[in-house]
Amino acid sequence: MKVSFHVNGEARALDLDPRVTLLDALRDHLQLTGSKKGCDHGQCGACTVLVDGRRVNSCLSLAVMHEGSEITTIEGLGTPENLNPLQQEFVSCDGYQCGYCTPGQIMSATGMLAEAREGAPSHVSDSLTGTSELTDAEIAERMSGNLCRCSAYPFIREAISRVAEAEEK
Numbered sequence: 001m002k003v004s005f006h007v008n009g010e011a012r013a014l015d016l017d018p019r020v021t022l023l024d025a026l027r028d029h030l031q032l033t034g035s036k037k038g039c040d041h042g043q044c045g046a047c048t049v050l051v052d053g054r055r056v057n058s059c060l061s062l063a064v065m066h067e068g069s070e071i072t073t074i075e076g077l078g079t080p081e082n083l084n085p086l087q088q089e090f091v092s093c094d095g096y097q098c099g100y101c102t103p104g105q106i107m108s109a110t111g112m113l114a115e116a117r118e119g120a121p122s123h124v125s126d127s128l129t130g131t132s133e134l135t136d137a138e139i140a141e142r143m144s145g146n147l148c149r150c151s152a153y154p155f156i157r158e159a160i161s162r163v164a165e166a167e168e169k
């Protein structure tokens with residue numbers, strides 16, 4: 001089955017078995033191995049990518065469902081020589097140990113910051129309207145779909161908080 005979409009701004013066309021997940025299409029067919037397969041069951045968030053600006057567990061989504069979509073993976077954010085602000089703060093804050101969850105954490109944080117800017121509430125928001133201050137509890141709740149087996153959570157939240165504060169200035 002043919003499917004065409006943009007990945008990190010580049011047009012890509014694939015001919016896939018309809019059962020191939022978006023994660024496997026990215027990793028095995030496009031050699032974009034930054035997105036990780038942690039559980040393959042929608043439980044860890046290591047495979048998080050953005051699809052049309054929204055975070056998606058790519059292990060739970062079939063590639064052929066994304067005809068015409070704009071997909072962003074960790075490879076589309078920055079480069080080793082020119083890290084984007086979240087990537088830089090994860091380094092500065094020691095927001096990882098083994099690093100396996102890190103691409104998913106950063107992609108999820110990218111989507112989460114956009115959701116917060118747009119006024120999407122979380123389960124711990126005081127109000128369902130308006131924007132919420134990104135407190136530690138807000139960040140923890142909004143990032144709760146991304147597990148870190150190394151338990152770098154305080155440093156991950158600090159990195160995200162720094163970027164959120166910088167964006168407000």
Ligand code: FES
Pocket residue numbers: 036037038039040041042043044045046047048057058059060
């Ligand atoms: S690999 Fe997709 S959620 Fe774990």
Ligand code: FES
Pocket residue numbers: 095096097098099100101102147148149150151152
């Ligand atoms: S840094 Fe090892 S799983 Fe998160």
